[in-house]
Amino acid sequence: MASVLIREAKEGDCGNILRLIRELAEYEKLSDQVKISEEALRADGFGENPFYHCLVAEILPVPGEPQGPCVVGYGLYYFIYSTWKGRNIYLEDIYVKPEYRGQGIGSKIIKKVAEVALDKGRSQFRLAVLDWNKGAMDLYKALGAQDLTEAEGWHCFRFEGEAMRELAGK
Amino acid sequence: MASVLIREAKEGDCGNILRLIRELAEYEKLSDQVKISEEALRADGFGENPFYHCLVAEILPVPGEPQGPCAVGYGLYYFIYSTWKGRNIYLEDIYVKPEYRGQGIGSKIIKKVAEVALDKGCSQFRLAVLDWNKGAMDLYKALGAQDLTEAEGWHCFRFEGEAMRELAGK
Numbered sequence: 223m224a225s226v227l228i229r230e231a232k233e234g235d236c237g238n239i240l241r242l243i244r245e246l247a248e249y250e251k252l253s254d255q256v257k258i259s260e261e262a263l264r265a266d267g268f269g270e271n272p273f274y275h276c277l278v279a280e281i282l283p284v285p286g287e288p289q290g291p292c293v294v295g296y297g298l299y300y301f302i303y304s305t306w307k308g309r310n311i312y313l314e315d316i317y318v319k320p321e322y323r324g325q326g327i328g329s330k331i332i333k334k335v336a337e338v339a340l341d342k343g344r345s346q347f348r349l350a351v352l353d354w355n356k357g358a359m360d361l362y363k364a365l366g367a368q369d370l371t372e373a374e375g376w377h378c379f380r381f382e383g384e385a386m387r388e389l390a391g392k
Numbered sequence: 393m394a395s396v397l398i399r400e401a402k403e404g405d406c407g408n409i410l411r412l413i414r415e416l417a418e419y420e421k422l423s424d425q426v427k428i429s430e431e432a433l434r435a436d437g438f439g440e441n442p443f444y445h446c447l448v449a450e451i452l453p454v455p456g457e458p459q460g461p462c463a464v465g466y467g468l469y470y471f472i473y474s475t476w477k478g479r480n481i482y483l484e485d486i487y488v489k490p491e492y493r494g495q496g497i498g499s500k501i502i503k504k505v506a507e508v509a510l511d512k513g514c515s516q517f518r519l520a521v522l523d524w525n526k527g528a529m530d531l532y533k534a535l536g537a538q539d540l541t542e543a544e545g546w547h548c549f550r551f552e553g554e555a556m557r558e559l560a561g562k
Contacts, residue, residue: 243475243476246475247476252476252544255476256475256476257476257478258474258475258476258477258478266473266478266479271441273471273472273473273478273479274473298473298475300472300473301443302470302472302482302484303443303444303468303470303484304428304484305413305416305426305428305468305484306413306417306422306425306426306427306428307425307427307428308427308428308432308436308443309436309443312472314472314473314474314475315475350546352544352545352546353545354545374422374522375522375523375524376520376522
């Protein structure tokens with residue numbers, strides 16, 4: 223059975239990442255809003271001061287099979303600032319191709335983000351979810367996130383504290 | 393009549409900014425969540441690679457009056473990344489002390505953020521609003537923002553395109 227690797231994106235991944243960005247926008251029924259180019263992704267993510275960081279989920283083929291690794295998901299994040307808690311992370315996009323869901327790849331990406339956040343001394347990371355995307359909402363809650371819209375009237379999900387340490391295996 | 397100046401914050405403003413952060417959290421009924429210190433604000437905003445940028449709204453006293461300038465509001469923002477549009481700005485906090493509202497200070501801060509965003513090549517800036525804060529929601533809509541929760545199921549406000557250029561006077 224093929225194994226999954228969650229790794230930092232390289233500049234050469236930008237073509238695949240853009241393809242997945244477009245798939246996610248289509249899934250969210252907002253594909254007409256994607257204006258970004260592969261050139262912008264390369265320049266903005268792999269220059270001297272990156273504007274974002276990205277993880278890719280890669281299926282590593284079974285030894286002996288002719289095809290190479292295949293990027294089937296990504297998590298794109300950046301560092302933000304909470305005036306309440308200081309430096310944080312925002313997970314802008316997380317996406318796994320439909321045919322690869324149900325294998326825990328989304329959870330692996332989330333956990334890796336939690337690890338990165340804690341390694342960098344961040345106490346939280348935030349993300350936003352569309353209200354009809356029940357599968358995603360259920361996953362994030364199951365992984366320990368709070369729905370701040372239900373609790374306080376905002377609409378974003380946040381991981382923090384104990385749930386986040388558990389995700390990162392610490 | 394005293395005039396208002398919207399200017400970039402200096403490190404020496406951090407004490408005032410923290411005071412206003414706490415007032416905003418109290419207004420949002422979430423004051424127990426403010427854990428940040430003045431030292432963190434100084435280090436994070438005024439080091440070599442700032443994690444945020446901040447505008448302060450300052451009342452300049454009438455000439456002849458003994459008191460100095462007084463910080464009565466702030467707008468704290470940082471640069472983010474949209475996988476659809478590229479570099480953007482997120483306005484994390486905007487606040488004007490209650491006794492100084494109704495004078496257009498909030499609008500001036502918003503306009504200044506729009507200017508900065510466009511000067512830096514950003515096509516949008518986002519912010520989040522609590523659903524019971526009708527005054528703020530009405531102001532942002534009047535200034536041209538879209539409520540993305542009503543339109544698409546998210547909860548954040550965004551300025552872009554023509555409305556933003558108008559705000560920045562371009």
